[in-house]
Amino acid sequence: MTIASSDTGARVHRFDTAFGSHIFVADGSLVYDVPPDDAAAVDAVLAGAGSPGDRRRVTELLGQLVGTAMPDGFVGARPAAPPPLRSLSLNVAQACNMSCGYCYADAGAFGGATRLMSSATARESVDRLFSECEPGADVVLGFMGGEPLLNRGVVHEITRYAAAAGARAGHPVRFSITTNGTLLTAEDVALFASFPFTVTLSVDGPAEVHRRLRVLNNGGDSYRTLLDRLRLFDAHGRPRQLSARATVTPLATDLETLLDALIDLGFDDVGVAPVLVSPRPELAFSEEQFTGFLAQMVRCGAKALRHLGNGGRYPFSNFETALWEIHRGTHRPYPCGAGAAYLSAGADGDLFACHRFIDDPKFRVGHVRTGLDEVWRSRHLELRHVDRAEPCRACWARYLCGGSCYHEVSRRGRVSCEYIRGWLHFCLQSYVQVIESCPEYFHDGLRRHADR
């Protein structure tokens, strides 16, 4: 059977580099060099101008590339069965000491009353994680908010509880915390250094960018406060991973300067997240505004590429993560583990698909005391398979993207598809350059990325 153009558009993507013509096969996320004649045939078929000979050539090419190794494809149409739980975040504080302009969580309260998670509920959450995970599996426990350090006591207590219980039960536990950093104490930093923590600090850029939208409720200087607290890591030890996450709005016009400033602060890596869902619409990207954002992202990615070529590193995590995903050939019909192997517990012990859906009844998945709603999980995985989604099913990038964040899609629909395709196109080109000119990057980084 020969390939029609729409089929081909969903199956493959063509790109060129200085090293030749390449093809990306969606199912399996396979990257190949192809001879120029084959590349031309694919281009013609994609443009709808392919001759019968071109279509036959493309059919043969795809048959040769994938072969008979996976007769049903890598991904397959069958939805995943609900997997054992692997990761749980605890919303230990549905409250915050800041009022960031774009916060999707209504300053931590998620639209409800502010409340803190009790120690008993937190313990029950940990017990639930252990009882639902696979025997012997290692698990991840995250602390979220609002601002989790508003409930510092629980963070400290539960870290120790989970580590000890996990060791007894044969479940190694890794921890994560996302914090605005303004309440950090020496004891907190020591805790993060003593246990296997990934600490993510929310910081939006250089001082003037950070102060613009990240407002302390007590009126203090949010940037100065953060810098002061950052010094605690030098004094009391760094955690396993110290990352910065910058939330970017359309107001940000110089992403490169923003990244440089954050990298200079000494973070292990810096990631950026464009706002799509915000109580203030002007702070969320429109479809048109993504064009400019993509250009900035590519500029920063090119800078990272130059550093890699010179044997150095520019820890722009959006770019590095993409390189690794492409290198491994990650392919998945879901954007993330939300509602599957990852859930989030609200302050009262209700379980939700992820930390963004706290207190959203449509995404409630059970309670830490009574267990998981398996019917909901099965249905969620059935409905959200990317091959069922529009326009995803016709998109070559669907198994790298997964269909976009559930929260963003539920609130805004899919407005960033062109941006995502553009970004992945750039990353595919970058990947070929890195694997060609400095392949040792993937050997050296293996240890760092082994858990991802």
Place this chain on the structure above:
Amino acid sequence: MTDYDDTPTGKNKIFPRNLTARAAYQVPGNPPSTRPESGVENSFPGLEFDTRSLEACFFPGLRVAFQHGDGARVEQVRRDRGAAVPASGLTDADRPLFMWAVGGKISFRANEPAFTRFTLKGLSGSDVLRRVRALMPGPVALLLGPKPVMSADIPDDAKDAFKKDPTAGPWSRIERRGGKVAWALLVDSRAEHLDQYGVIDLQDHEPGELTQTLCSPWQYDFRECGCHYWAANRPDMVTADDRFTYFMRRNRARPAEPDVPEPGGRVSFTLTHAQIIAGAWNDVLPVVLNDREEPLAVPPPPRRRAREVTPAQAIAQLEYLATVEHALCVEYLYAHYSLCAPMVLPLDPPEHVVRIFAAAEAVFSVAVDEMRHLRWANEALTLLGAGPVLGRAGKIGQVQQRDFELCPLNARQLDWFIEIEKPSQTITDPEGQGGKDPIDGMYVVLLRSIEEQRATFRNADRLVPLLKLIVDEGMDHYHRFLSVKKHLEGLSEETYLRKLRRWDSPEEEIAARVSAEDIRMLDRADDMYNDLLAELASALGHGDKGGGMFLEHSRRRMHSLHEINHRLADRKLGPRFTLRPQWSNAAE
């Protein structure tokens, strides 16, 4: 298929870049098992590929054979490979040519010599191969001569030439006397064997060549196997008459002679190939059980016609057996928790902890088997058209009629476990023990009945293997409990047993002032135990339609129950294993 331009740079080839592409793309040529970076190699002659076949082309332009006892010899001269050989003028007509000496770099360490020379006099082909394997990529010097190096004297001028600096190669020097090659010295770069894509270079090796000389252990006479890699289970050293001796000894006198290995190995006192083939394997060599020779042949019991049961009787028996599996499982679990063993062995534990842990693991493994037998017995009931039974027997064993009891693993309880799991010898005896069979005997009677009355039993084809599984697994439980006894030998009960507290009613717990937290945990364990039974009932109810999902949930519940029971035991509390009324049945 398109004909691609075969340029060396690979510019016009399909080339997989990332990991999934590399995995998906079928590379033409030798099978993946021959890729050297993942290949398992040894020298007799190899497990995945034969290194002799690979290294046959270690020197570009020559094919060398390493299997001869008198050294390595050139089998073929290829004037289309390398640089030194074509320039040297050597051809196949100059053969025979034997390897006399070889040199190259054997280490990249800074303090190692840049070039190491090996004279190959007195070495067999295998030994020459070892030297060749040591050579790193880079310049290699090879001295060839017309006679085997075993018997040849290397001329002095050849020795002098070989000592010269081999760098700035490739080059060659051929000394001819009387029209024949007296010696030949060749210097070229060692073959790298792989092309730029990391696969075997097809210019040097035909597809299939690297595996064509592998041994086939299941066809070969293991006596002659030099590498001792032998797929079949053949003992080497055994105990006989309480002494350590060699299983394949020719002298079968008793008491057995102790083993005294000779410098050259044991060949001189090993049964010969001819003796084995003539029948020693069957008639002389005894059975070995647990590394011990069993001198007496145990004839199989005379086959008598077994009692047969009807389908209705089979259902009744399986319903009873399901409750017994449940009861035994719980007794074994309680015994496991009564042992003073951690759930996970810590680093560097004391010796007695290791032994107690081993005992606990063995008991737990039998408990897990019984849980599986409970499931299988119920699957058998479903196949016979009966409903699942998840009750728990109040009395265990039609013969023993022992009360179900939660008891720590003291000596008495361990003896009971050994007795109940002991394989029966009387299953074919029509008299039995008052017409009653031990538990394993009941399964054997069921199995025989179904095998011999297939038309009478629905789903006989599925029932037979299911029951056979239960019978086969059960035979091992007896030995495992014996091993538990061995692990605990010499340790006092105070050392290996926890003093678990248990009460018969909630009122007693209150009277004993058990803390609220402990009672909550005990309640939680009971909830989990009964939830587990509910999950199992659900799984059995869905049968094949469940897709394994319900069983997977059951497994997770089991693991949670195990964890909480260990936590109770750490607090010196014995799990209650309270069975809720909905699981009771007439068997109790």
